[in-house]
Amino acid sequence: MNNFAEIILVQRFKKVSYYSVSINEENSLFREFVAKHTDTNREKLNHIMAWIKVIGEKFGAKENYFRNESETADTRALPPKGKDREPVYVETDDTGIEQNVPNNLRLYCMRISKNVVFLFSGDIKTTDKAQDCENVRPHFRMANHLTSLIDKALIDKEIKWNKNCTDIIVEGDFCLMW
Amino acid sequence: MKNEGNMITNWLDQYGNPEIERFVDKNLAITEKVRLALEQKGWKALDLAKAMDKSPSEVSKWLTGMHNLTLKSITKMEIALGIDLINVEPVKEIQYVYLGTIKGGDLQEAINGYEETIYGMAI
DSSP: OOEEEEEEEEEEEESOOEEEEEESSSSHHHHHOOOOHHSSSHHHHHHHHHHHHHHHIOOOOOOOGEEOOOOOOOEEEEEEOOTTTTOEEEEEOTTOOOOEEEEEEEEEEOOSSSSEEEEEOOOOOSSSGGGGOOTTTTHHHHHHHHHHHHHHHHHHEEEEEEOOOSSEEETTTTTEEO | OOSSSSSHHHHHHHHHHHHHHHHHHHHHHHHHHHHHHHHHHOOOOOHHHHHHHHOOOHHHHTTSSOOOOOOOHHHHHHHHHTOOSOOOOOOOOOOOOOEEOOOSSSSHHHHHEEEEEOOOOOO
């Protein structure tokens, strides 16, 4: 085993607790993602951050609020997607006109329940399939890998549920290893 | 467990456009109301599309929570579902209320002789 990932609490809202992971003592994946896209893709990131906050505060992490990105595990991503079409969001174009355009910034996640979500990393997706896109492929693969590790840790009760099953309990020194 | 210290709200406070957050908030509130109404009627999005004579993919796009819904599409959904998706507060008109009188003449005398009336209360 050469790598380890520590679980990091990103933020707790009334309806959802968000977590991320820090691999080999680096910054959390979500922190890296946010830092990278704050300058270059701020408006797209803004929509995703606002979405995370609003569902966290008011609605809970319902399944339809995420898009399916499973390859080897039950990975999800933001923004959400309807059947057979790209997600849209509102962007102001160069002339100041607001238009519904696809938001091609992807944030890969793991939705454990309506109350617990892991936020990993992502990038601008340039092809139909994540596997074909140089930008997102490593994030997509890592998210699927981490999802399966977290799933296993939940099954093995290394990560436990609280009494009401509304949040997870992680012991102080627990790490995902691979 | 280490924590990032309210990273999401901190980012939104520092870099976020409040317009975007409000847009997401309102849009999700409307689409959730539509989903609830569909559930109560035992309808799928397809039934709503049929009721509005729209394509299922168009309606499904409306219900993502990220689409810029027009007032026209909101109104179409309101009619098809028989509910109000947006409640518009009526504009309150200014009401003039008579509170009392001060007799003319000497001001101090008038104040001393002032009688309170109970004609009404300001609303």
